[in-house]
Amino acid sequence: MPMHFKDRDVVSPLSGLNSALIVPCYMCPAVTVAVREGRPFLQGFRSLLKSLPFDDYLKDLQAGLAKDGITSKIFGAGFYHQWFMCMWTWRRRKKLAREAAKFDAVIVLGCGSATETVLEATKETDCKVVEGMEFTGIMNAKMTFRLPCNVVFDDCSVCTAAPIFGPEGALLKSHGHTPGNRREKSASAS
Numbered sequence: 001m002p003m004h005f006k007d008r009d010v011v012s013p014l015s016g017l018n019s020a021l022i023v024p025c026y027m028c029p030a031v032t033v034a035v036r037e038g039r040p041f042l043q044g045f046r047s048l049l050k051s052l053p054f055d056d057y058l059k060d061l062q063a064g065l066a067k068d069g070i071t072s073k074i075f076g077a078g079f080y081h082q083w084f085m086c087m088w089t090w091r092r093r094k095k096l097a098r099e100a101a102k103f104d105a106v107i108v109l110g111c112g113s114a115t116e117t118v119l120e121a122t123k124e125t126d127c128k129v130v131e132g133m134e135f136t137g138i139m140n141a142k143m144t145f146r147l148p149c150n151v152v153f154d155d156c157s158v159c160t161a162a163p164i165f166g167p168e169g170a171l172l173k174s175h176g177h178t179p180g181n182r183r184e185k186s187a188s189a190s
């Protein structure tokens, strides 16, 4: 399941800079925003190749940057295989390197692996790399298809990345943010 994030302040780290290329991972961050806003992740006929909640989020981010005098551009993605920054091809990384060289900074929206992709691709540039999202856990949700052609993530909870049970089978820590889930109940009952 996708990772879950919270937003970070990107304006302060960009103080004194004029331009930023926003490089979003279009998978986990997009699911995070859709879940947060209770909207479909994909709406088939309206948005086959993009998540509308995330599209709105990116527009708001750009508007916020513009208020602080920072011009920005979104590094877009086309087909689904370009959504996952942890698995980008070398060709896409080269494309990012060329584009990033035109900006003062790159804002990464994604996990540490997404940042790693950007750091590696921009190592020959003077770009400052800023992380715009912070990992908070891994989502557990029911992926649902709804008519007419929507993809929705229902009943989402956020789990830790650490093991839930120790070697002896003892519960190590709370599993997710959903209280009283089945595994917790069965573990505490034993």
Ligand code: SF4
Binding pocket: 002, 003, 025, 026, 027, 028, 029, 083, 084, 085, 086, 087, 110, 111, 112, 113, 114
């Ligand atoms: S780069 Fe990170 S945020 Fe993006 S799909 Fe891979 S794991 Fe998810």
